[in-house]
Amino acid sequence: MIFDKHFYNVDVTNDYKLMNEDIMIIKNKNFNIKQIADSGQCFRMNPISDNKYSLIAFDRYIELEQLEDDLIEISCSEEDYELIWKDYFHLDYDYGRIVDELINGSDEFLREAAIYGSGIRILRQDSFEMLISFIISQNKNIPSIKNCIERISETYGESYRDDKLNISYNAFPSPNELAKARKEDLRALKLGYRDEYILGASRAVAMGDLDLEKLKVSSHEEAIKALKTIKGIGDKVANCISLFGLYHIEAFPIDVWMKRVLSEYYQDKFDPLRYKGYAGIVQQYMFYYIRHVHGI
């Protein structure tokens, strides 16, 4: 059976690990890989088979399998889990507390949303990748965003190979790699009018004019202000970058789907400050649920 001597409890977030070669088993009630993959925050997590997903993040490739509702297998070493994936999946944060609060709260829509998306977590992704990904996202649907990001990675990102899993893949390019791109070559990647925005943002980071590391430790408000100095970044895209790439979980992106929620269910009177400090998580439950309600 799954719980034998190879597992032991590591912390209060109900988090287990297997002392084995490059396979970790994580136990957590609020960790559902399908929900995360479909929650519109991550564009390089894709299904391989039932309950199994691939993910390219940083310079790594991993596979994730949902073994049970509260059990996920990750194809990584214990060392990589501690150094990279534990932080990436925000596993030191208690999402159960927020889900419980919303489920027991008086807000009908949020109650349903929290039940439906109780396995969502906010991923702590690469800041530059988020910067470019959400510039691309404007006026595009999610499948199209994913295709653009794959083309950018294939063309400008470094190539890697995982021999154990027999997989070749490309990382998302660094700021320097992308800043060296020629505008005509970017145009061939079918990014539309966003290509010059992407070039400008990449150069700003490469030149040090936009310091993403500094914005991680600044306030959310300062991050938004700095991001919006980049041409092609407005309020919504800035909030997505702040939330998914700079880890300011009080960010509250409002896209077309969120506008529907706020208009149809709250008469435009929803106040994110009621959930101060974690409004971004509340926002993800809303976003994921309203798309489901509309059949996506």
Place this chain on the structure above:
DNA sequence: CGCCAGGATACCC
């Protein structure tokens, strides 16, 4: 084919 997409900008009043 037409409509929409995890919008932003420039330009209008």
Place this chain on the structure above:
DNA sequence: GGGTATCATGGC
């Protein structure tokens, strides 16, 4: 300040 035409392209 608030309204809106336009942007390039793909998914459905």
